[in-house]
Amino acid sequence: MKRARSAKGTRSVGVAAQYSGTVGKIANCQIGVFLAYATGSGAVLLDRELYLHADWAKDSERCKEADVPEERRKTIKKPTLAKQMLERAFAHGVTGAWVTGDTVYGGDTTLRSWLEERLQPYVLAMPMREPPWAHPACRRGRGALACSQVAALVSRRRQSRAALLRWGLAVPGLPVDRARVEAVAARAAQPL
Numbered sequence: 381m382k383r384a385r386s387a388k389g390t391r392s393v394g395v396a397a398q399y400s401g402t403v404g405k406i407a408n409c410q411i412g413v414f415l416a417y418a419t420g421s422g423a424v425l426l427d428r429e430l431y432l433h434a435d436w437a438k439d440s441e442r443c444k445e446a447d448v449p450e451e452r453r454k455t456i457k458k459p460t461l462a463k464q465m466l467e468r469a470f471a472h473g474v475t476g477a478w479v480t481g482d483t484v485y486g487g488d489t490t491l492r493s494w495l496e497e498r499l500q501p502y503v504l505a506m507p508m509r510e511p512p513w514a515h516p517a518c519r520r521g522r523g524a525l526a527c528s529q530v531a532a533l534v535s536r537r538r539q540s541r542a543a544l545l546r547w548g549l550a551v552p553g554l555p556v557d558r559a560r561v562e563a564v565a566a567r568a569a570q571p572l
């Protein structure tokens with residue numbers, strides 16, 4: 381969902397020394413958040429937002445000189461920008477089987493919760509330090525079941541991979557025990 385463009389100088393809107401996964405390090409760049417729709421036939425860009433680094437948000441004169449609209453002269457988290465774009469797309473009738481994104485988006489509980497409330501399946505990469513958790517019905521004690529434990533539970537109940545995919549409990553192409561398993565609270569009534 382995001383892309384960085386290396387840039388020199390200080391006048392291009394949003395340019396700042398910031399981490400870019402595209403470059404693989406902290407670099408002077410602009411970062412954009414993009415929403416694309418992909419099918420087996422191809423992909424199309426639906427929407428985009430420029431991420432405004434905090435250095436810019438603190439410098440109102442710089443924003444004014446660069447014609448940054450007043451309502452955008454603040455730093456908005458990348459997952460929040462993604463949610464805003466998804467809201468616009470859904471409001472225009474765009475539907476999708478899955479919403480996908482990297483760890484910037486998967487690590488944002490607000491975005492994940494919003495997708496779950498919409499019953500929108502998603503595959504979002506999770507930061508390595510975030511513990512896996514499962515359907516609320518699977519929680520035990522202080523923590524949650526590990527993905528491998530969820531897989532074992534599901535195997536005992538003889539659920540098919542197709543059912544797991546339908547419920548958003550597995551990721552296409554990955555073994556169930558490697559997937560970060562999450563389910564929508566509204567699905568709690570459905571038996572595993």
